[in-house]
Amino acid sequence: MNINNIALNFLKLITPETAHNITIKMLKNGIYFKPFYKDDKILKTELWGKKFPNPVGLSAGFDKNGECYNAMLDLGMGFCEIGSVTPLPQQGNPKPRLFRLPKDGAVINRFGFNNLGIDYVYEQLKKPRRGIVGINLGKNKTTADPIIDFVKGCKKLSPLADYLVINVSSPNTPGLRTLQGQKELTDILSNVQKTRDKECGKNPPPLLVKIAPDLNEQDLNDIAQVAKKLKIDGIIISNTTLDRPNNLHHKDTLNEAxxxxxxxxFKKSTEMLAKMYKLTDGKIPLIGVGGISSGEEAYEKICNGASLVQLYSALVYGGAGLITDIKKDLVKILKQNGFENISQAVGSKVK
Ligand SMILES: Cc1cc2nc3c(=O)[nH]c(=O)nc-3n(C[C@H](O)[C@H](O)[C@H](O)COP(=O)(O)O)c2cc1C
Structure with a gap:
């Protein structure tokens, strides 16, 4: 048993937000065990001219303030997405706001973008990086015009981003999800693109948008049209859901907003991923996220159109050791299916 497992067993006994805060502190201070596993070359992939050692990344929300991306890269993540970060620091919703549903392998959160703001994150990002770090931008709760906030975030942080994400899909900021409409999205993304190009000159970071899983066919189609028209570099599918499936165990916790x-x-976000892959003719890179806790599930996402995958909730139950387990299984499954490189498997079930 290494320090990561000992910490995980302890952390499961305390309230989830305290456990999270302790985890961040440990990672930030180098208190973790770095796995010996070396990524198999079958997992190597290249996207937007960037080399990813493996396609398994950390999704937004875990490292909101950019304090432990190097630790997560050390633990085997192929890339890390920090944020969501808003222009001004904000406290988020009152506690408790994070709930475990262990029998369902699930989590409910209503954090509401608690974070230390773009100036703090800017300082964190000056540290040398041990891999690819994406920055996920949100808006402050009280800002009336969302374009102002996304442009501010972009102005400050795009020069430091390996990729930039516009998050219009968190359910815990009032009105945010309405920004996924065709006009709203076009206005935000085109303004951010202009700012990014001005700030970053010749080598701007790719711009991605992260969407909700609770969208209908028409919404999806509209987003695909916007992404194609504006030549958006990628789409992240998906954020958390407002659904409360009635077959889950923790009936009391399920009532939490x-x-x-x-x-x-997993199922809902993967089906949506496949639909978006078809709507964009497999031409826009997609990041598949939602319910991944095994190599098999990562493989499913990839075959349904994901060039890269991300996870968060499964780490609450499986800890850091899960990252290596997922990669090892993924290597095995890719080889069993006759693939020589991960990129060959992308979209193989929906082509
Ligand atoms: C506690 C928690 C906080 C999150 N915060 C953010 C966030 O700030 N920004 C964001 O884009 N997604 C956020 N997410 C969503 C995750 O990035 C991810 O899209 C979602 O949880 C589905 O992946 P998973 O099933 O592997 O957790 C959060 C998720 C959790 C569980």
């Missing part, structure tokens, strides 16, 4: 993530999200 917020976004549900983890296992119950």
């Amino acid at each position: 917020g976004g549900l993530s983890g296992k119950p999200l």
Whole structure:
């Protein structure tokens, strides 16, 4: 048993937000065990001219303030997405706001973008990086015009981003999800693109948008049209869901407001991924996220159109050791299916 397992067993006994805060502190201070596993070359992939050692990344929300991305890269993540970060620091919703549903392998959160703001994150990002770090931008709760906030975030942080994400899909900021409409999205993304190009000159970071799983066919189609028209570099599918499937165990916790993530999200977000892959003719890179806790599930996402995958909730139950387990299984499954490189498997079930 290494320090990561000992910490995980302890952390499961305390309230989830305290456990999270302790985890961040440990990672930030280098208190973790770095796995010996070396990524198999079958997992190597290249996207937007960037080399990813493996396609398994950390999704937004875990390292909101950019304090432990190097630790997560050390633990085997192929890339890390920090944020969501808003222009001004904000406290988020009152506690408790994070709930475990262990029997369902799920989590409900209504954090509401608690974070230390772009100036703090800017300082964190000056440290040398040990891999690819994406920055996920949100808006402050009280800002009336969302474009102002996304442009501010972009102005400050795009020069430091390996990729930039516009998050219009968290369910815990009032009105945020309405920004996924065709006109609203076009206005935000085109303004951010202009700012990014001005700030970053010749080598701007790719711009991605992260969407909710609770969208209908028309919404999806509209987003695909916007992404194609504006030549958006990627789409992240998906954020947490407002669904409360009635087959879950923790009936009391299910009544908590917020976004549900983890296992119950897998099917819905994967189906949506496949639809978006078709709507964009496989031409826009997609990041598949939602309910991944095994190599098999990561493989499913990839075959359904994901060039990269991300996870968060499964780490609450499986700890850091899960990252290596997922990669090892993924290597095995890719080889069993006759693939020589991960990129050959992308979209293989929906082509
Ligand atoms: C506690 C928690 C906080 C999150 N915070 C953010 C966030 O700030 N920004 C964001 O884009 N997604 C956020 N997410 C969503 C995750 O990035 C991810 O899209 C979602 O949880 C589905 O993946 P999973 O099932 O592997 O957790 C959060 C998720 C959780 C569980």
